[in-house]
Amino acid sequence: MSQQTNPDKLTVALHKLTSCSGCQLAFLNQGATLLELVELVDFKHFIEAGLNYPDEKVDLAFVEGSVSTPEDLKRAQQIRQNSKLVVTIGACATSGGVQALRNMADGNAWMQAVYTRPDFIATLATSTGVAEHIKVDFELWGCPITIRQVNHFIRQLLFGAKPRPETEKLCMECKRRQLVCVMVTQQAPCLGPVVRTGCGALCPAFGRPCYGCFGPSEQPNCHSIANRFAGLGLVPREIAQRFASIHSHSQPFREESQHWRAIEVKEIE
Numbered sequence: 001m002s003q004q005t006n007p008d009k010l011t012v013a014l015h016k017l018t019s020c021s022g023c024q025l026a027f028l029n030q031g032a033t034l035l036e037l038v039e040l041v042d043f044k045h046f047i048e049a050g051l052n053y054p055d056e057k058v059d060l061a062f063v064e065g066s067v068s069t070p071e072d073l074k075r076a077q078q079i080r081q082n083s084k085l086v087v088t089i090g091a092c093a094t095s096g097g098v099q100a101l102r103n104m105a106d107g108n109a110w111m112q113a114v115y116t117r118p119d120f121i122a123t124l125a126t127s128t129g130v131a132e133h134i135k136v137d138f139e140l141w142g143c144p145i146t147i148r149q150v151n152h153f154i155r156q157l158l159f160g161a162k163p164r165p166e167t168e169k170l171c172m173e174c175k176r177r178q179l180v181c182v183m184v185t186q187q188a189p190c191l192g193p194v195v196r197t198g199c200g201a202l203c204p205a206f207g208r209p210c211y212g213c214f215g216p217s218e219q220p221n222c223h224s225i226a227n228r229f230a231g232l233g234l235v236p237r238e239i240a241q242r243f244a245s246i247h248s249h250s251q252p253f254r255e256e257s258q259h260w261r262a263i264e265v266k267e268i269e
Helices: 022-030 034-038 070-082 090-095 097-102 108-113 145-160 170-176 182-186 222-231 237-242 253-269
Strands: 008-014 039-044 058-064 083-089 138-140
Touching: 008 022, 008 070, 008 145, 022 034, 022 058, 022 090, 022 145, 034 039, 034 145, 058 070, 058 090, 058 145, 070 083, 083 090, 083 145, 090 097, 090 138, 097 108, 138 145, 170 253, 222 237, 222 253, 237 253
Parallel strands: 008 039, 008 058, 058 083, 083 138
Antiparallel strands: none
């Protein structure tokens, strides 16, 4: 079943793969601002908003969620065929999300331990970002994304400008807000120097270290900040855990986490 299309509007679909739906809710939670967005675009598929037309052909497809099951993979390929532009939104779609933590363990052993009939579970060996399987035109990082990101991205497209990714480090946001550095004053293991901004430095504003919700920044020096964490007294396991969380499958965080886990193993031996 299809919907009537306004030829003057950008047609948009919002798809969900394996995820918590938090990035879809970022659209809905903007309240009245969503009505302004609807004036600019024509949503064709947005299941959280009651539009269930997953096979519609659109100008722009936002994809939330990681590729974790055979069905996810099939859906991702179909989305690519039906969309002029594909944009991944959120940690799950960009780097595999929290569920990618299973990539570092024996997922089959977990299923055997949890489920009485693990043969009923249809899953892939890993949880990965969408770009590992299909061509992705743009990525919006975050856990979850912010509506500021989405509206800015859409308006750039409507004005005919090529959207630019957010690569600035979180530390710059702290400086603009004149926040006291938690790493300097509290000796807190903050990921701000290697994480891209996007949240407005939310955690440091409340005196907490950054946990990396918006993923690795451009050219992050993860090894340097990890050595600083060691200087603050963190043991190898704690350092590995700082990187193996929301964006554990992103390359710089994955490599740093593996490095410190290997050090932990050597110390135990």
